[in-house]
Amino acid sequence: MFNVVNPPHYHTIPTLPLVSAPNFHQMPLLPALSRAIFSSSVHPLPRSFSSMSNFVTPSSSSVKARLRGVVFDMDGTLTVPAIDFPAMYKAVLGEEEYVSIRKQKPSGIDILQHIEDWSPDKQRQAYEIIADYEKQGLDRLEIMPGASELCAFLDSRSIRRGLITRNVKTAVDLFHERFGITFSPALSREFRPYKPDPAPLLHICSTWEVRPSEVMMIGDSLKDDVACGNRAGTFTCLLDETGKYDSPKYEHVEYKPDYKVSCLAGIHSLLEANFELAP
Numbered sequence: 001m002f003n004v005v006n007p008p009h010y011h012t013i014p015t016l017p018l019v020s021a022p023n024f025h026q027m028p029l030l031p032a033l034s035r036a037i038f039s040s041s042v043h044p045l046p047r048s049f050s051s052m053s054n055f056v057t058p059s060s061s062s063v064k065a066r067l068r069g070v071v072f073d074m075d076g077t078l079t080v081p082a083i084d085f086p087a088m089y090k091a092v093l094g095e096e097e098y099v100s101i102r103k104q105k106p107s108g109i110d111i112l113q114h115i116e117d118w119s120p121d122k123q124r125q126a127y128e129i130i131a132d133y134e135k136q137g138l139d140r141l142e143i144m145p146g147a148s149e150l151c152a153f154l155d156s157r158s159i160r161r162g163l164i165t166r167n168v169k170t171a172v173d174l175f176h177e178r179f180g181i182t183f184s185p186a187l188s189r190e191f192r193p194y195k196p197d198p199a200p201l202l203h204i205c206s207t208w209e210v211r212p213s214e215v216m217m218i219g220d221s222l223k224d225d226v227a228c229g230n231r232a233g234t235f236t237c238l239l240d241e242t243g244k245y246d247s248p249k250y251e252h253v254e255y256k257p258d259y260k261v262s263c264l265a266g267i268h269s270l271l272e273a274n275f276e277l278a279p
């Protein structure tokens with residue numbers, strides 16, 4: 001069992017060559033670099049999102065990529081969605097601005113980013129609204145079906161488990177406490193910059209001393225989790241319970257997952273079929 005880890009201190013992070021977490025100026029180069037330099041085996045999967053809409057995509061190569069760690073999103077991935085995000089965004093932005101931004105950004109609103117430039121007073125009010133919605137979510141916190149089993153499977157193969165959330169540390173602590181499953185490192189939004197910036201994921205790879213190409217990011221958000229994984233150069237798996245990402249509006253989005261599943265129970269067989277699970 002892993003221990004809860006407090007928000008990290010950048011300056012004490014052990015780093016791998018080329019993936020030093022604080023060196024964000026090189027981030028746009030990282031996916032290509034990390035795949036080209038770090039990947040010791042053939043990437044087994046097609047990169048076309050439309051061809052990944054089925055439950056599990058089998059490997060097309062006899063050479064399996066090595067997988068040493070899995071990093072999970074929390075809300076909507078390890079826990080049943082309990083936060084009404086559209087209602088939260090409307091409450092923060094107002095109906096009119098919400099509709100206008102939604103039109104410009106079909107893949108979703110980054111509310112934390114959006115309020116970053118607001119005046120301190122307006123920003124404080126926004127954070128209060130967000131905190132209120134998150135608190136309501138905590139009251140209804142429920143573990144996602146299949147999460148415990150998947151974690152037990154990973155533990156049985158000694159595969160590392162980490163967590164990255166845009167929620168607060170209190171919520172992560174409550175999750176660990178309530179469900180008795182801990183992730184290490186577990187990074188909340190006190191770790192800056194947060195997802196979809198690749199920094200938290202690169203920090204976890206660095207802490208584990210593994211290459212990003214040996215890690216998978218699993219989450220239910222294309223714009224946060226898949227973007228974070230793509231930018232860090234890890235494998236990505238999108239959890240899409242309702243099939244919402246099959247919509248044509250997501251066909252031309254910038255970030256694509258390597259895999260897409262409709263439930264966590266599908267991931268165990270996906271990992272066994274496509275990866276060499278070697279800690």
Ligand SMILES: [Mg+2]
Pocket residue numbers: 073074075076077219220221
């Ligand atoms: Mg999520």
